[in-house]
Amino acid sequence: MTQTRPAAAGEARPAARPPRQRGSGLSERALARVFVAPSLALMALVALFPVLYAIVLSLFEYTRRQREGFAGLGNYTEALGDDRFWSALWFTLVFTVTSVAAEFLIGLGFALLMNQTFRGRGLTRAAILIPWVIPTVIAAQMWFFMFNVTPGFINTLFGLGDFNWLGQPGWATFAIVFADVWKTAPFVALLLLAGLQTIPAEMTESAMVDGAGRWQRLWYITLPLLRPAILVALLFRTVDALRVYDLVAVMTGGAFDTESLSVLVQQYVVRTPDPGFGSALSTLTFILILGIGLLFVRALGRDIAIGRGEEAR
């Protein structure tokens, strides 16, 4: 306590505005503030500020990046009156609900299977990381070719002739959902498997002794105990699915009723530049997605967020 080596004190200082206390380096409280500051600054500057700036931009009228004047809420009424916005919203919601539901069911199946099986488990657990690590753009290209008419791998495999998966509404959505499920169901399985492994084996065993069948054990013992892991997996996946961009951009480019909100917004940045209208759309998207995310956190995940806080103590 009496003496601080100069080198160490010098290292502690650079970011430190508050004065050192009692010659023992920074007080814990001051240090905490200094430690958290850079993260907050970075997030505020590069994430929060642009979102606020978008609101400003969205109030102006533009013609190809030339500011024409104040537009008030004109861009918003234009966006909300635009069928394209509503169909992008619809696609995004359909995509999110179907892909998250499928990923959850398949992921749960995989996790239960891996939790019970012992031969080949190590190998499977390694393999399951592969879809996670593959870039989404690559998965998209891969499934584009699989669903394609000309090389037609899937058509040949199932004897479908020249069925045009990506060239018609409905099936194009199916193909995109399928690609997403392929890539992320294993990730959901990983999260759920970790949850399953925290459930003591005695719980299910004693239920079995009491005569509970396979499904009863799953429904009354395993799933309730798995609830926290399920909620986290659903939250992660829902928020992520609402942002869908890569798969749509590569597989259909937004054609055949597959335009997502992200694809729609991006369109007004480079292809048909209009910072005002684009920002209005991005602000609406932001409110929607953040709103759904927060609702999710509040309604289902309150115990998780609080658990995090407790854990962090």
Place this chain on the structure above:
Amino acid sequence: MSDTMTDTTTEPATRPAGGRRQWAKAAMLLVILVWCLFPFLWLVMTSLKLGDRALNSPDLFQGPFGLDNYRNVFEQDFHLNLRNSLAIATMTTLICIAVGSLAAYALARLPLKRRLLLLTGVLAVSLFPPVALVPPLYEVWRSIGLLNKWEGLYLPYTAFELPLTIFILTTFYAAIPKELEEAARVDGATPFQAFYKVVFPLAAPGVFAAAIIVFVAAWNEFLLASTFAPRNPEIAQTVPVAIAAFTGQVEFQRPIGTITAACVVVVIPMVLVALAFQRRIVAGLTAGSVKG
């Protein structure tokens, strides 16, 4: 596989057909393996095929085979894309770890008013859709000249990956016994010395896991990369953008050979890393969720 002996004890030994059931379950695992590995096999086989007939044949083993597709990939400056992605993902990882581990440590350990509020704020940022940044950030980057620059990509990536970094690292720091630091404090270390001499080295496995996860996320990002640096591999075009841009010319004639070869070039090192650090990655991915 090797844990067969020890793990069997947890399975009810009373089942008469236990052995057969085990094999049936192992067969079910094959479904998972095929799910995860088959498309990868298809990718590799297709990238090795030569000529229109082979490339358009759904038969995986129809030749002729060769490495011409790979030659094409590198003739289109793909090595420059690899360089850009490597630089951008590395910068993202370094900043995230440096800045994020300080914040995570403070959240996990040091007394801090409104800790819960801070964590909720971080959680809220993790819910931000990246697309909300695209129009405003494009205008800002355009006016300060960060379009088509590495900085224009790794700065927003850092902001987006920080929440995850903080969550993962908070769990790892929280798991290190506080007594160790207290001992260091008693021995005369300042709080900062206690952090970087005692706690940080102990958290190394967690830091490493977080680093891999952040790196993969930055490496795979497409929306911002394709908007802020859509062209010019010699400047800042990243790997995913290049792989998507092979589509360009005619809508229904994507060069399948070149694309699959480029995909394999990218995927093989990533798969090797994933396999090598399997346990760490899984620990990191689940740390932010199940435990915390």
